[in-house]
Amino acid sequence: xxxxxxxxxxxxxxxxxxxxxxxxxxxxxxxxxxxxxxxxxxxxxxxxxxxxxxxxxxxxxxxxxxxxxxxxxxxxxxxxxxxxxx
Amino acid sequence: xxxxxxxxxxxxxxxxxxxxxxxxxxxxxxxxxxxxxxxxxxxxxxxxxxxxxxxxxxxxxxxxxxxxxxxxxxxxxxxxxxxxxxxxxxxxxxxxxxxxxxxxxxxxxxxxxxxxxxxxxxxxxxxxxxxxxxxxxxxxxxxxxxxxxxxxxxxxxxxxxxxxxxxxxxxxxxxxxxxxxxxxxxxxxxxxxxxxxxxxxxxxxxxxxxxxxxxxxxxxxxxxxxxxxxxxxxxxxxxxxxxxxxxxxxxxxxxxxxxxxxxxxxxxxxxxxxxxxxxxxxxxxxxxxxxxxxxxxxxxxxxxxxxxxxxxxxxxxxxxxxxxxxxxxxxxxxxxxxxxxxxxxxxxxxxxxxxxxxxxxxxxxxxxxxxxxxxxxxxxxxxxxxxxxxxxxxxxxxxxxxxx
Amino acid sequence: xxxxxxxxxxxxxxxxxxxxxxxxxxxxxxxxxxxxxxxxxxxxxxxxxxxxxxxxxxxxxxxxxxxxxxxxxxxxxxxxxxxxxxxxxxxxxxxxxxxxxxxxxxxxxxxxxxxxxxxxxxxxxxxxxxxxxxxxxxxxxxxxxxxxxxxxxxxxxxxxxxxxxxxxxxxxxxxxxxxxxxxxxxxxxxxxxxxxxxxxxxxxxxxxxxxxxxxxxxxxxxxxxxxxxxxxxxxxxxxxxxxxxxxxxxxxxxxxxxxxxxxxxxxxxxxxxxxxxxxxxxxxxxxxxxxxxxxxxxxxxxxxxxxxxxxxxxxxxxxxxxxxxxxxxxxxxxxxxxxxxxxxxxxxxxxxxxxxxxxxxxxxxxxxxxxxxxxxxxxxxxxxxxxxxxxxxxxxxxxxxxxxxxxxxx
Numbered sequence: 001x002x003x004x005x006x007x008x009x010x011x012x013x014x015x016x017x018x019x020x021x022x023x024x025x026x027x028x029x030x031x032x033x034x035x036x037x038x039x040x041x042x043x044x045x046x047x048x049x050x051x052x053x054x055x056x057x058x059x060x061x062x063x064x065x066x067x068x069x070x071x072x073x074x075x076x077x078x079x080x081x082x083x084x085x086x
Numbered sequence: 087x088x089x090x091x092x093x094x095x096x097x098x099x100x101x102x103x104x105x106x107x108x109x110x111x112x113x114x115x116x117x118x119x120x121x122x123x124x125x126x127x128x129x130x131x132x133x134x135x136x137x138x139x140x141x142x143x144x145x146x147x148x149x150x151x152x153x154x155x156x157x158x159x160x161x162x163x164x165x166x167x168x169x170x171x172x173x174x175x176x177x178x179x180x181x182x183x184x185x186x187x188x189x190x191x192x193x194x195x196x197x198x199x200x201x202x203x204x205x206x207x208x209x210x211x212x213x214x215x216x217x218x219x220x221x222x223x224x225x226x227x228x229x230x231x232x233x234x235x236x237x238x239x240x241x242x243x244x245x246x247x248x249x250x251x252x253x254x255x256x257x258x259x260x261x262x263x264x265x266x267x268x269x270x271x272x273x274x275x276x277x278x279x280x281x282x283x284x285x286x287x288x289x290x291x292x293x294x295x296x297x298x299x300x301x302x303x304x305x306x307x308x309x310x311x312x313x314x315x316x317x318x319x320x321x322x323x324x325x326x327x328x329x330x331x332x333x334x335x336x337x338x339x340x341x342x343x344x345x346x347x348x349x350x351x352x353x354x355x356x357x358x359x360x361x362x363x364x365x366x367x368x369x370x371x372x373x374x375x376x377x378x379x380x381x382x383x384x385x386x387x388x389x390x391x392x393x394x395x396x397x398x399x400x401x402x403x404x405x406x407x408x409x410x411x412x413x414x415x416x417x418x419x420x421x422x423x424x425x426x427x428x429x430x431x432x433x434x435x436x437x438x439x440x441x442x443x444x445x446x447x448x449x450x451x452x453x454x455x456x457x458x459x460x461x462x463x464x465x466x467x468x469x470x471x472x473x474x475x476x477x478x479x480x481x482x483x484x485x486x487x488x489x490x
Numbered sequence: 491x492x493x494x495x496x497x498x499x500x501x502x503x504x505x506x507x508x509x510x511x512x513x514x515x516x517x518x519x520x521x522x523x524x525x526x527x528x529x530x531x532x533x534x535x536x537x538x539x540x541x542x543x544x545x546x547x548x549x550x551x552x553x554x555x556x557x558x559x560x561x562x563x564x565x566x567x568x569x570x571x572x573x574x575x576x577x578x579x580x581x582x583x584x585x586x587x588x589x590x591x592x593x594x595x596x597x598x599x600x601x602x603x604x605x606x607x608x609x610x611x612x613x614x615x616x617x618x619x620x621x622x623x624x625x626x627x628x629x630x631x632x633x634x635x636x637x638x639x640x641x642x643x644x645x646x647x648x649x650x651x652x653x654x655x656x657x658x659x660x661x662x663x664x665x666x667x668x669x670x671x672x673x674x675x676x677x678x679x680x681x682x683x684x685x686x687x688x689x690x691x692x693x694x695x696x697x698x699x700x701x702x703x704x705x706x707x708x709x710x711x712x713x714x715x716x717x718x719x720x721x722x723x724x725x726x727x728x729x730x731x732x733x734x735x736x737x738x739x740x741x742x743x744x745x746x747x748x749x750x751x752x753x754x755x756x757x758x759x760x761x762x763x764x765x766x767x768x769x770x771x772x773x774x775x776x777x778x779x780x781x782x783x784x785x786x787x788x789x790x791x792x793x794x795x796x797x798x799x800x801x802x803x804x805x806x807x808x809x810x811x812x813x814x815x816x817x818x819x820x821x822x823x824x825x826x827x828x829x830x831x832x833x834x835x836x837x838x839x840x841x842x843x844x845x846x847x848x849x850x851x852x853x854x855x856x857x858x859x860x861x862x863x864x865x866x867x868x869x870x871x872x873x874x875x876x877x878x879x880x881x882x883x884x885x886x887x888x889x890x891x892x893x894x895x896x897x898x899x900x
Contacts, residue, residue, distance in 0.1 A: 016556075017556040017558045017559065034556065037348075038348050038625060041290075045620050048617065130616055182755065183752075192629070193604075199605060202605070203605050203612060206605075207609055211689055214693055216693040216694040220690070222690065224629075224650050225597055225651045225888075225890075226888065229888055229889070232755060236755045237753060238752055238754065238755055238767075242649055242650065243649070243651065244647065244650070245629035245630060245648050245650055250630075260662075280608075281604060281607060281608045281624075282627075284611050284624075285607070285621070285624030288616065288619045288620075288621055340671075341643065341645055342592075342634075342645055343637075343643070346638065347625055347638050355643075363671070476630055477628045477634055478628075478631050478633060478634015480634060480646055480647070
């Protein structure tokens with residue numbers, strides 16, 4: 001889980017164009033980091049690629065913090081999740 | 087004395103018909119122009135439908151020599167221009183130095199670039215055909231139109247994406263008003279591009295089945311393709327030669343949101359500004375407007391914001407002005423869209439009927455205006471507005487009125 | 491009475507320098523920006539040189555702005571806008587932002603980004619398609635990003651007409667000032683160098699040195715010229731309502747005067763005289779300025795070492811200026827900045843505005859024999875000379891030609 005978190009933090013910093021130490025577990029992507037809806041989609045593509053998952057569109061609302069994303073990734077990696085997303 | 091600008095010729099290539107009569111019949115019948123796309127392989131995409139042009143026969147409009155020289159996008163544009171000039175009966179009566187061309191687009195000759203990329207990936211860039219790649223630069227599209235008719239005035243491409251057609255018409259009208267031209271061939275063109283199809287699929291902006299502007303259950307836009315060219319002409323010249331006048335270009339308004347590169351300002355600031363500016367430049371009052379041709383893409387944010395902006399400008403009048411989106415029938419043809427809508431608007435003024443918004447089933451509490459649901463309507467139109475908004479927060483509104 | 495429009499700011503990023511001062515110092519000292527290409531691998535190409543903005547880093551010009559994921563054209567565009575606004579001393583606030591428009595000349599802005607996006611989908615499948623990269627394939631965003639980044643909201647628009655793009659943008663942009671829609675407009679051109687845009691010119695052998703055995707050399711009006719050398723630039727001016735500029739005590743570089751355009755619909759006919767379109771465009775620009783040809787002191791030529799175009803331009807200048815051609819100051823700065831296509835006339839406008847203000851005209855970088863067929867006077871060292879009116883000419887091989895006159899405001 002910590003590995004996932006660190007990976008996600010790194011991706012968020014890169015796509016959000018912010019220093020990695022600004023990205024805390026509960027830092028809000030849009031309010032605190034200026035990550036807009038387009039960059040959120042970009043995050044989605046990066047997560048899909050990194051963790052070999054498919055993120056259904058209705059889950060985009062959960063793209064708000066590292067903690068929420070980590071939770072989402074773990075859910076989507078669970079057995080059965082991929083087929084429902086595909 | 088200010089020169090006035092009128093529309094005296096219409097040419098159109100659309101998914102519901104090629105040529106103004108076929109197009110108009112489609113609009114009046116509420117014809118759905120969506121089909122399964124087969125212009126390229128769509129098998130891996132979740133959304134596969136769109137507005138593909140099916141009955142365009144290039145050789146009806148273009149010589150064999152032109153066909154061998156022109157990319158597919160230029161073919162649409164030149165064919166639409168040819169129909170428009172024929173319709174205006176200006177053939178042979180355009181003074182080269184007083185004739186200009188302004189065309190809008192989103193992607194230009196994207197199919198050329200996609201073919202170039204395919205060769206690059208499969209065989210390496212050294213194998214790219216130089217004769218293919220020289221067709222790519224997008225300013226060649228209006229130049230091909232100019233060559234066809236010997237136009238020697240200003241010749242420009244305005245790649246302002248989904249609002250490009252309105253821009254091209256506005257630009258052209260300015261040339262006539264400022265006495266730089268007597269005739270301008272103005273319009274827009276785009277063809278279905280696989281790259282754009284992927285982009286919209288991947289951004290969750292596309293609807294899977296149908297385009298449902300302003301409906302509560304709308305799911306997104308449907309990509310389309312087409313071209314429209316309008317003959318803009320100096321009023322005095324048009325009167326002198328006894329031309330048929332569809333409508334007058336009363337004015338146009340432009341503005342921009344600075345909210346986001348791809349999404350609209352939730353408060354509709356740019357749309358409101360552009361509408362006010364269109365009314366001001368055309369010397370029209372809100373109560374003069376009989377019809378609004380909506381941008382109406384069928385995405386959640388667009389239709390909500392467009393409705394909001396209309397209410398902000400028109401107040402209590404908003405509920406009484408019919409507003410419809412022909413994108414429900416033909417999809418979103420991007421750079422061609424607002425030029426095609428200008429053709430529909432010109433014919434609405436000419437014929438006293440307005441096209442419907444089809445696929446409209448369930449009202450959305452946030453979209454509570456009269457969207458002319460599902461059936462065309464008899465309605466006298468003296469003055470109208472046509473909205474078009476694009477990426478980059480680019481907002482435009484064209485104002486047309488009946489010739490008086 | 492139509493409003494007067496003046497230039498009060500220059501936003502220039504060029505191969506000979508970023509920012510007005512670096513650009514001008516290089517030009518008047520005859521320093522070229524043409525050098526071996528570093529932006530992409532040239533090991534499999536016969537040509538190896540171009541005029542790159544090799545030291546461009548958007549983070550330096552645009553501190554605090556998220557521009558890292560924009561395509562290079564949009565980065566340059568935002569940077570040119572920033573430099574132009576700063577040079578004009580504009581404070582961006584609630585009063586000024588709605589009164590500033592954006593009008594950008596650009597033709598190939600998304601050629602690289604669309605290609606990269608599309609090749610990515612071919613190589614890695616559609617799921618790898620990046621939504622941000624997709625936004626970077628839409629040409630209007632080259633203006634849209636300027637509006638969004640700086641919050642300037644009068645309008646934004648892109649105009650594409652090849653080498654004429656910057657002049658079209660400046661002329662159309664000025665019309666919004668004249669009719670009172672905006673007090674100020676960022677207008678000009680931008681075009682970047684990429685392998686994609688290079689191939690567009692290299693594969694059909696438009697470039698100097700693209701035929702093996704040829705010497706690779708940019709020599710506008712030169713006897714042995716054999717094609718152009720590409721460049722890149724972001725070159726905007728801040729157009730401003732004259733009264734507005736005076737009221738805020740702005741530094742005025744020049745006033746916009748007449749503009750002329752012509753499309754030569756016979757340009758593809760081999761036997762047609764190539765100079766016809768530009769001759770008409772230059773005459774129109776002078777006439778609309780209310781000037782006689784002899785009132786114009788300086789011509790900034792668009793010659794770029796192209797065999798056909800340079801000769802046509804020399805002919806056009808002589809057609810219009812006749813016997814007064816020999817007292818004109820004429821230069822071709824593409825000898826130093828390369829051919830930056832949609833941005834090129836914008837670069838010429840920036841240089842001409844500086845020439846008017848500084849009383850110095852940069853040279854045509856020399857070191858080669860002039861073509862006797864290009865019968866116009868050139869010079870190889872900068873000249874100190876007070877001038878009142880400058881004409882910027884631009885022409886494309888496809889038949890488009892244009893000219894713009896700038897004057898010192900009276």
